[in-house]
Amino acid sequence: MFTIITGAQFGDEGKGKIVDMMAEQYDIVARFQGGDNAGHTVVADGKTYKLHLVPSGVLFDSRLLIGPGTVMNPEILMKELSMLADNGVKVTPAKLGIDAKTSIIMPYHIALDTLRESKRAVKIGTTNRGIGFAYIDKVGRDEIQMADIADKKRFVKRLEEIAPQKENAIKEMGGDPNIVRSKIDEYIETGRKLKPYITDVSREINLALKDEKKVLAEGAQGTHLDIIHGTQKFVTSSSTVAGSACAGLGVGPTKVDNVIGVIKAYITRVGEGPLPTEQKNDVGEHLREKGGEFGTTTGRPRRCGWFDLPLAKKSINLNGYTGFALTKLDVLGRLPMLKICTGYELDGKIIDYPPESSDDLARCKPVYTEVKGWDEDISGVETLDGLPDNAKEYIELLEKLMEVHIEYISVGPGRKQTFIK
Ligand code: IMP
Ligand code: MG
Numbered sequence: 001m002f003t004i005i006t007g008a009q010f011g012d013e014g015k016g017k018i019v020d021m022m023a024e025q026y027d028i029v030a031r032f033q034g035g036d037n038a039g040h041t042v043v044a045d046g047k048t049y050k051l052h053l054v055p056s057g058v059l060f061d062s063r064l065l066i067g068p069g070t071v072m073n074p075e076i077l078m079k080e081l082s083m084l085a086d087n088g089v090k091v092t093p094a095k096l097g098i099d100a101k102t103s104i105i106m107p108y109h110i111a112l113d114t115l116r117e118s119k120r121a122v123k124i125g126t127t128n129r130g131i132g133f134a135y136i137d138k139v140g141r142d143e144i145q146m147a148d149i150a151d152k153k154r155f156v157k158r159l160e161e162i163a164p165q166k167e168n169a170i171k172e173m174g175g176d177p178n179i180v181r182s183k184i185d186e187y188i189e190t191g192r193k194l195k196p197y198i199t200d201v202s203r204e205i206n207l208a209l210k211d212e213k214k215v216l217a218e219g220a221q222g223t224h225l226d227i228i229h230g231t232q233k234f235v236t237s238s239s240t241v242a243g244s245a246c247a248g249l250g251v252g253p254t255k256v257d258n259v260i261g262v263i264k265a266y267i268t269r270v271g272e273g274p275l276p277t278e279q280k281n282d283v284g285e286h287l288r289e290k291g292g293e294f295g296t297t298t299g300r301p302r303r304c305g306w307f308d309l310p311l312a313k314k315s316i317n318l319n320g321y322t323g324f325a326l327t328k329l330d331v332l333g334r335l336p337m338l339k340i341c342t343g344y345e346l347d348g349k350i351i352d353y354p355p356e357s358s359d360d361l362a363r364c365k366p367v368y369t370e371v372k373g374w375d376e377d378i379s380g381v382e383t384l385d386g387l388p389d390n391a392k393e394y395i396e397l398l399e400k401l402m403e404v405h406i407e408y409i410s411v412g413p414g415r416k417q418t419f420i421k
Contacts, residue, residue, distance in 0.1 A: 069248025202250025234273025
């Protein structure tokens with residue numbers, strides 16, 4: 001069985017938590033795009049783990065794979081592996097596999113990302129992790145791959161080929177070109193340590209599927225940050241939609257069984273770009289404080305707003321969801337009235353689907369339906385029936401509007417705070 005999970009909004013929908021919950025039933029959990037710009041918070045047995053690269057299923061027995069469609073900073077991975085080891089979670093090569101073709105994030109990618117962002121008149125608000133520049137090199141065929149850093153000679157030769165061009169680019173942007181060759185020894189050492197983890201992800205997954213094993217593909221970021229279909233230019237540099245899991249892992253689309261969308265009961269965005277339902281007021285404050293809406297990777301406060309149906313509809317089209325996991329429902333508690341954006345007003349017309357251009361989306365004025373909130377603390381509720389009537393109505397309304405079944409409901413960050421609807 002092959003299941004793909006993606007974020008249906010702008011990232012931080014709580015994918016980590018849902019993957020962690022589902023991982024118990026899966027033999028393999030695989031990351032297919034993005035890099036350490038992602039941040040997953042997993043809370044298990046009272047411990048909080050903040051992960052950027054290691055797939056969220058790490059706390060179960062599943063095999064973890066990092067696919068060739070990702071970009072990987074080996075220093076960050078090593079840090080994560082040792083953080084996990086310090087917590088008694090030993091991640092051996094039997095547990096984790098990294099594809100030989102995974103693109104490596106080099107120090108110059110981070111330098112270029114930071115320099116470029118600082119010079120933009122209109123900022124994107126990148127995470128400064130070098131993600132975009134690592135993908136530029138993949139497309140430009142100047143990437144260094146996982147298998148390269150595991151082979152000292154090959155790595156040094158490859159870097160020699162690329163270095164002068166990178167030094168010039170950094171100099172031109174006013175940076176220090178010495179960064180290009182600054183960590184060669186560290187990368188060689190990390191490459192040596194990571195060599196036993198190298199694998200062929202596509203082959204492993206296809207063999208597992210043939211054996212009727214269960215494979216979960218874990219998306220990073222969110223649908224509207226997709227490089228092709230997102231709110232350009234305010235997007236990340238990889239494809240975040242479900243189809244990207246097939247391309248990024250090397251699994252044919254005929255193999256896909258389920259596509260689960262993780263969606264918050266409201267919406268958040270970190271970084272710049274349009275967010276029509278954003279609430280720069282007490283409601284936004286409530287969502288941010290109660291929802292702990294601060295970036296896992298950058299610590300930046302997330303922008304918060306009401307549930308946006310037009311964006312959800314687009315997300316359903318882009319991913320072909322077979323079901324949803326609705327997260328952070330508890331965060332809405334104690335707000336007397338809740339709003340759901342069912343359409344936008346743009347140039348005097350009411351539309352129920354986002355316009356293609358980001359500039360137009362930024363001009364959209366949300367049209368809302370109001371529903372009554374609830375005062376009860378629902379963070380301990382374990383069944384649909386245990387929810388206050390208004391919360392049930394909110395879920396039913398969302399389901400009716402989205403025309404996709406909500407399979408899971410999450411009412412808090414802990415492992416036990418999710419139930420099947
Ligand atoms: P980049 O991915 O660092 O290039 O950043 C591009 C945009 O994507 C910025 O607006 C980031 O805030 C956003 N972004 C990147 N990764 C995540 C994520 O995991 N969650 C939410 N936003 C993200
Ligand atoms: Mg996140």
